[in-house]
Amino acid sequence: MVKVNVDMASSFIRAVLPRLACRHLKIGNNCNGRYLYGCNKRWVSSGSDLVQVEQDDSDNEIVVLKMNVKPVNACTAEFNNAMTKLIKDLDADEQSKGLILTSTLPNVFSAGLQLTALHGKSYDEIKEYFSTFQTMAHTLFTSRLATVAAINGHAIAGGCVIALCCEYRVMAEGKFHNGLNEVIVGIPMPAWVSAYTVYALGTNTAEKVILSGKKHTPREALQVGLVDQVVPPDDLIQVSKNILSDLIKVGDYPRRLSKERLRKELLMFSL
Numbered sequence: 539m540v541k542v543n544v545d546m547a548s549s550f551i552r553a554v555l556p557r558l559a560c561r562h563l564k565i566g567n568n569c570n571g572r573y574l575y576g577c578n579k580r581w582v583s584s585g586s587d588l589v590q591v592e593q594d595d596s597d598n599e600i601v602v603l604k605m606n607v608k609p610v611n612a613c614t615a616e617f618n619n620a621m622t623k624l625i626k627d628l629d630a631d632e633q634s635k636g637l638i639l640t641s642t643l644p645n646v647f648s649a650g651l652q653l654t655a656l657h658g659k660s661y662d663e664i665k666e667y668f669s670t671f672q673t674m675a676h677t678l679f680t681s682r683l684a685t686v687a688a689i690n691g692h693a694i695a696g697g698c699v700i701a702l703c704c705e706y707r708v709m710a711e712g713k714f715h716n717g718l719n720e721v722i723v724g725i726p727m728p729a730w731v732s733a734y735t736v737y738a739l740g741t742n743t744a745e746k747v748i749l750s751g752k753k754h755t756p757r758e759a760l761q762v763g764l765v766d767q768v769v770p771p772d773d774l775i776q777v778s779k780n781i782l783s784d785l786i787k788v789g790d791y792p793r794r795l796s797k798e799r800l801r802k803e804l805l806m807f808s809l
């Protein structure tokens with residue numbers, strides 16, 4: 539096995555990355571199969587392969603995060619923590635401007651909370667688990683980056699919440715569902731999730747969507763505003779990239795501050 543230290547790998551990536559635009563790098567076993575991505579001197583890594591990181595342009599401005607928790611991208615605590623770390627690292631990296639969030643799985647964006655993690659657990663364990671999800675959602679919602687969810691399959695409950703945390707949502711056509719079914723599975727909707735939903739849909743529609751617990755087809759999701767656009771599956775990533783490119787054209791500082799101010803009121807629901 540070739541030993542790759544950070545300096546060696548960093549110069550390798552800086553030299554080679556521009557020619558490898560749009561491919562992810564998996565660097566030797568000594569990195570535990572983590573996906574590493576070099577932004578100048580900064581390193582962004584999920585710390586696991588539960589989230590794959592793809593750099594999309596030679597300027598390191600756009601990153602594609604692919605959720606990769608088989609079989610349905612249930613949000614395990616480990617996944618939530620890996621996502622939180624990645625988004626924080628990207629936020630701290632001045633070169634990064636936008637992120638696309640999607641899934642490696644062909645038919646599922648995310649099935650939401652890992653329901654099996656709730657069975658037979660103590661109150662404290664469940665509370666701790668919930669807080670990893672809330673921290674991840676909060677980190678994504680308040681990220682300074684421009685964010686687009688490329689929803690390539692079912693987005694249920696927490697999966698829908700992850701998409702709602704993004705600024706723009708594009709969904710692939712198909713036999714998929716998108717919705718907040720918490721009331722159906724017996725979880726009273728937490729106030730902070732309702733607040734994010736109201737932020738995206740407006741109060742009246744949010745109430746209908748939350749209290750019905752309905753799972754929407756892509757077209758229905760578009761009608762109620764859970765998504766902004768529905769496109770053929772093959773166009774999903776390119777459309778998302780085009781939207782993101784438009785979003786990041788705007789001056790970074792005014793955009794960043796405006797996003798922070800727009801979303802600031804909701805910070806009262808944070809941890």
Ligand SMILES: CCCCCCC/C=C/C(=O)SCCNC(=O)CCNC(=O)[C@H](O)C(C)(C)COP(=O)(O)OP(=O)(O)OC[C@H]1O[C@@H](n2cnc3c(N)ncnc32)[C@H](O)[C@@H]1OP(=O)(O)O
Nearest residue numbers: 609610612649650651652653654668692694695696728731
């Ligand atoms: C501070 C409070 C925090 C609150 C958080 C905010 C509120 C969020 C709440 C939630 O997210 S609750 C979770 C609700 N999620 C669901 O109801 C989704 C349930 N799953 C499905 O509807 C379907 O699985 C699917 C996503 C539509 C995919 O269907 P598909 O036919 O492709 O796969 P399945 O055969 O159904 O499933 C495969 C496999 O995966 C297991 N699984 C599915 N969902 C989950 C899950 N959420 N958690 C854990 N495991 C899940 C399923 O049982 C199958 O397992 P096996 O039988 O193969 O072992």
